Amino acid sequence: MRATVMYGAGDVRVENVPDAAIKEATxxxxxxxxxxxxxxxxxxxxxxxxxxxxxxxxxxxxGIVEELGSEVQGLKRGDLVVAPFVWSDNTCDFCREGLQTSCRHGGGWGHALDGGQGEAVRVPQAQGTLVKLPVAEDSALLPSLLTLSDVLCTGHHAAVTAGVNARTTVTVIGDGAVGLSAVIAAKRLGAERILLMGRHKDRTDLGREFGATEVIAERGEEGIERLHELTGGDGTHAVLECVGTQDAINTAIAVVRDGGAIGRVGAAQYSQAPPDFGTVMRNVTLSGGVAPARAYIEELMPDILEGRIEPGRMFDHTVSLDDIPSGYRAMAGREALKVLVRP
Amino acid sequence: MRATVMYGAGDVRVENVPDAAIKEATxxxxxxxxxxxxxxxxxxxxxxxxxxxxxxxxxxxxGIVEELGSEVQGLKRGDLVVAPFVWSDNTCDFCREGLQTSCRHGGGWGHALDGGQGEAVRVPQAQGTLVKLPVAEDSALLPSLLTLSDVLCTGHHAAVTAGVNARTTVTVIGDGAVGLSAVIAAKRLGAERILLMGRHKDRTDLGREFGATEVIAERGEEGIERLHELTGGDGTHAVLECVGTQDAINTAIAVVRDGGAIGRVGAAQYSQAPPDFGTVMRNVTLSGGVAPARAYIEELMPDILEGRIEPGRMFDHTVSLDDIPSGYRAMAGREALKVLVRP
Incomplete structure (x- = not known):
């Protein structure tokens, strides 16, 4: 079968690989x-x-279930299913607590295993991992439902771990797909005031449609000052850090209100928390982490099925499997917000 | 009047200073x-x-209220009162949220103001700050009630911000007075398993009496290994960091269970969070900060008055005001756990 393989920076190829096949009964x-x-x-x-x-x-x-190991129950060939970005048995103590990313028998796609950017995938722990989608293979909702695999759940995780509710003011740092998902999630959880920090107008415009009430296009110190102006110097109760750089976490600490919480879900590219974290004993909570998407799929799916949220609007570029290298280039060059792949 | 003044490392003196006196109507x-x-x-x-x-x-x-500004209500001369370690109006938005340490009209003792280690103190925002004690000036409960001013509330804050309840396993890092207070707080909140990390046997023995179920005397990597052994490699749901050093926060990150929370209340002497905090996107919450003691006094006081907790047992050394320098020496030399001062 055909699948995407990365060989190094800028070097992503679509190649023939061994067909996905059952190895374990699960x-x-x-x-x-x-x-x-x-x-x-x-x-x-x-x-x-x-x-x-x-x-x-x-x-x-x-995708569509094509084969099942002998121990997998609750699924049948032909089912349309979505996979969260970490597989899990969904029965261990961590999974029962809603932390499937720490599953005792779980793991992530890609690397030595099949990845999603290919024709087919062997899914370990299929019974715990896969969630049936109650729509047809040609449903117009598929792009939105695909966001349940990661990006929507990641934005939601930021909002949940930062304690967003109807009484919280929210800052979202980042206007990428995770940031825009965090806007959707914060709005969905009832936040009336959502300040989106981002400098790409087309993305922040979509953010406004998703629920952002204010946009801060300034960066760094200027952005922090602007946010303080807009919040009477206090900052916001919740800050959803959706970038993952040192600048972004520094900004998060600078704009969170005393007593507030930061939900950090941007894939961290930094090794040190800001010095303020240590030397000042501010009552600020740093939470978040890699999102247990599996825990949120059932909760979020009805909002997609019933049209209350449309995260699929973030896909602004579609490629075929063989064109994936151009999709990477478009995203890396900021020409595309998020690239859909139709094998 | 006589009061304690610090002039530099190791140089603490008891001197004549201007008498405490009303300056503001509050x-x-x-x-x-x-x-x-x-x-x-x-x-x-x-x-x-x-x-x-x-x-x-x-x-x-x-102490005893001796004078009152014209705007102070609810207190009268002769009242026995305890002061939390930060004063606050107890009416602003932060105070109403239980974060009196961020009061819009608050501040801390000492420095240019009167400190508690003296004959008398001018208390700003007295109505919001002081809490009446329903006992006589010679009550045997006074040492325990004194811990409401800081150390008991600080241990409690660690436990609250780390989410301690009956379902959590708890690690307490540090066998000083804050650590032992954290043990009391964790026990009081229902934790059945409390692992106390400390190497002073007399202190950890008191910790056992306060509710610690296990003691880990090993330090650094050995202590971390031992804790992992005792918890099947998982660590504990809650970690109460009651020291404030880089080693202590490193240990906290190393022993907290995935999905768990660290309540850090040790006065931070470090400037960087552990590298793991950034590079690994573990679902770990870092919370805590300077404790809003004022928020907890009414909740904790009945347990002292009714004898359910005895935090005053941590005072193992008493000095007069003039002997305060020897009290500092005893605490710095680890001869005393916590020094009581009777002016």
Missing amino acids: DAVVRVVLSCVCGSDLWPYGSMPHSGHGRRMGHEFL | DAVVRVVLSCVCGSDLWPYGSMPHSGHGRRMGHEFL
Whole structure:
């Protein structure tokens, strides 16, 4: 079958690889119907050292169940399913607590395993991992439902871990797909005031449609000053950090209100929290982490099915599987917000 | 009047200073009945650069109201009161949220103001700050009630911000007075398993009496290993960081369970969070900060009055006001756990 392999920074290829096949009784094989490129794929695309054997790519996909291991229950061939970006048994203590990213028998796609940016995927722990989608394979809702695999749940995780509710003011740092998902999530959780920090007008315009009440286009110190102006110097109760750079976490600390919380979900590219975190004993909570998407899918899906949220609008570029390299280029060059892949 | 002034590392003196007196209509003057030396006083005692004019010391005290400004209501001369270590109006938005340490009209004792380690204190925002104690001036409960001014509330804040309840396992890092208070608080909130990390046997023995179920005397990597052994490799849901050093926060990150929370209340002597905080997107919450003692006094006081908790047992050394320098020496030399001052 065909699948995407990254060999190093800027070097992503679509190649013939062994067909996805059942190896364990708990596996399924899913034929990919829709996949996409993640903002986090751009980190290795920007900096991965060259590798002779390459790394399989893609951790967001939905598709049709084609084969099932003998122990998998509750699924049948032909089911349309979405996969969260980490697989999990969904029965261990961590999974029962809603932290499937720490599942005792879980793991992530790609690397040595099949990735979502290919024709098919072997899915370990299929029963715990895959969630049926109650729509047809040609539904117009598929792009929105695909966001349940990662980006929408990641934005939601930021909002949940930062304690967003109807009484909180919210800052969202970043106007990428995670940031815009965080806007959707904050709005959905009832926040009446959502300040979106981002400098790409087309993206922040979409952010306004998703629920942002104010946009701060200024960056760095200017952006922090502007946010303080807009909040009477206090900052906001919740800050959703959706970028992952040192600048972004510094900004988050600077704009969070005393007693507030930061939900950080931007894939962290920094190694040190801001010095303020240590030397000043401010009552600020740093929370977040890699999102347990599996925990949120059932909660968020009805809002998509019933049209209350439309996260699929973030896909502004579509490529075929063989054109994936151009999709990476478009996202890395900021020409595309998020790239949909139709194998 | 006599009061304690610190002039630099190791140089603490008891001197004549101007009498405490009303300056604002919202002030009170309190004659100090009982005060103490805080572990945080040892940081300047160990490292404060020499200062010609010195710094007034002491932020934990209880005493008798002697004078009241014209705007202070709800208090009368002769009332026995305890003061939290930060004063506050107790009416602003932060105070109403229980974050009196961020009060819009608040501040801390000492420095240019009167400190608790003296004969009397001018108390700003007296109506919001002072809490009446329903016991006589010679009550045997006074040492325990004095801990409401800081150390008990600080331990409680660690437990609250780390989400301690009956379902959480708890690690307490540090066997000083804050750590032992955190043990009391964790036990009080229902935690059945409390692992106390500390290497002073007399202190950890008291910790066991307060509710610690296990003691880990090993330090650094050995201590972390031991804790992992005791928790099946998972760590604990809550970690109460009651020291404030880089080692302590590193240990906290290393022993917190995925999905868990760290309540950090040790006065931070470090400037960087551990690298793991940034590079690994673990779902770990870092919370805590300077404790809003005022928010907790009414909740904790009944447990002292009714004998359910005895935090006053941490005072193992008593000095007169003039002997305060020897009290500092005893605490700095680890001969005393916590020093009571009777002016």
